[in-house]
Amino acid sequence: MTNPLGPPADQPYDALLLLSFGGPEGPDDVVPFLENVTRGRGIPRERLVEVGQHYFLFGGRSPINDQNKALMAALEADLAAAGIDLPVYWGNRNWEPYLVDAVRQMAADGRRHVACIATSAYSSWSSCRQYLDNIAEAVAAVPDAPRIDKVRWFAHHPGFVATVVDRTVEAVKALPAQLRDDARLVFVTHSIPTAMNEESGPEGGAYLAQHRDVAAAVAAGVAAVTGQQRPHELVFCSRSGSPRTPWLEPDVNDRLEELAADGVRAVVMVPVGFVSDHMEVVYDLDTEALATAEKLGIEARRAGTAGTDPRFVAALRELALERPIEACPAHCCLPRTTA
Ligand SMILES: CC1=C(CCC(=O)O)c2cc3nc(cc4[nH]c(cc5[nH]c(cc1n2)c(C)c5CCC(=O)O)c(CCC(=O)O)c4C)C(CCC(=O)O)=C3C
Numbered sequence: 001m002t003n004p005l006g007p008p009a010d011q012p013y014d015a016l017l018l019l020s021f022g023g024p025e026g027p028d029d030v031v032p033f034l035e036n037v038t039r040g041r042g043i044p045r046e047r048l049v050e051v052g053q054h055y056f057l058f059g060g061r062s063p064i065n066d067q068n069k070a071l072m073a074a075l076e077a078d079l080a081a082a083g084i085d086l087p088v089y090w091g092n093r094n095w096e097p098y099l100v101d102a103v104r105q106m107a108a109d110g111r112r113h114v115a116c117i118a119t120s121a122y123s124s125w126s127s128c129r130q131y132l133d134n135i136a137e138a139v140a141a142v143p144d145a146p147r148i149d150k151v152r153w154f155a156h157h158p159g160f161v162a163t164v165v166d167r168t169v170e171a172v173k174a175l176p177a178q179l180r181d182d183a184r185l186v187f188v189t190h191s192i193p194t195a196m197n198e199e200s201g202p203e204g205g206a207y208l209a210q211h212r213d214v215a216a217a218v219a220a221g222v223a224a225v226t227g228q229q230r231p232h233e234l235v236f237c238s239r240s241g242s243p244r245t246p247w248l249e250p251d252v253n254d255r256l257e258e259l260a261a262d263g264v265r266a267v268v269m270v271p272v273g274f275v276s277d278h279m280e281v282v283y284d285l286d287t288e289a290l291a292t293a294e295k296l297g298i299e300a301r302r303a304g305t306a307g308t309d310p311r312f313v314a315a316l317r318e319l320a321l322e323r324p325i326e327a328c329p330a331h332c333c334l335p336r337t338t339a
């Protein structure tokens with residue numbers, strides 16, 4: 001009988017797949033890219049025009065593809081340094097190189113069992129389940145496709161947390177000295193519909209719960225380094241959808257208004273929901289929210305993202321390769337007695 005998933009799960013991995021969102025490479029790509037992203041998702045036209053403008057402001061080019069190329073190169077270097085001989089492939093959900101083409105290439109190269117890292121660190125339909133569905137569709141479309149195991153959510157991995165702590169400490173230190181001690185840590189992630197949060201993870205609510213845990217861990221790490229406890233909170237950016245659908249709040253800009261009214265004068269924004277400087281980071285935070293802070297008289301800095309920090313890259317490699325170690329072989333722990 002053939003296994004519908006392909007080879008058995010304890011067969012060693014013969015490739016690593018980086019799975020990401022994808023983004024436009026130039027002005028002509030912007031509209032078709034947005035159509036790919038929002039097909040069947042009921043996003044109002046006005047919102048699409050607005051998001052299109054964000055891309056056009058940056059020459060119609062998303063930063064995400066270059067970041068994925070850099071991450072791929074960093075993973076290759078990390079694997080080589082660890083003495084692991086695994087080829088790395090890359091495929092996207094919404095733009096070239098498409099996932100299905102990567103799967104086709106892996107099949108042509110004879111790959112049978114692939115560990116997959118998605119560039120999304122948390123649970124939710126958008127950040128996890130949709131990628132699993134994309135994998136299932138691509139595998140079904142390609143004859144002799146390998147089995148592809150996607151790594152679980154990983155934002156609480158010490159390699160990610162330690163990296164975000166360092167980026168946050170750097171941003172705190174970039175504030176004027178007299179404002180540093182009172183600076184608030186404002187963690188930012190992508191808003192999603194409240195219903196999507198309620199459905200996320202095995203028991204629901206995982207998207208919010210995971211972000212709160214990771215934000216608390218980073219805030220504690222920053223306090224340990226700087227010797228200073230600072231208030232921290234979680235806010236949201238990049239709300240989309242119909243105005244009638246509830247999404248996670250508060251929006252980062254609205255919250256900055258409230259903080260200014262409360263007399264807060266310094267803020268470090270930590271984009272904890274993003275593994276690299278996506279369009280949401282360079283537009284929604286660096287362009288929009290930093291302008292809001294300036295208008296309000298708040299000194300604000302934006303902490304860096306994990307990007308290609310060696311600790312983060314090593315964490316991704318560990319997460320991908322722990323799976324076959326976790327899986328017990330068929331004879332594991334069976335009594336050896338024959339009598
Ligand atoms: C949770 C989450 C992440 C984080 C996890 C992850 O990293 O995957 C994420 C990442 C990203 N989202 C991105 C871009 C877009 N997301 C959109 C729309 C939406 N995102 C949603 C959620 C998320 N999105 C949702 C619930 C929608 C509504 C439509 C729907 O229900 O599916 C739209 C349509 C316009 C709009 O509605 O804003 C665009 C253009 C890019 C590329 C950026 C770049 O180019 O650098 C990236 C990395």
Ligand SMILES: [Fe+2]
Pocket residue numbers: 190
């Ligand atoms: Fe998105």
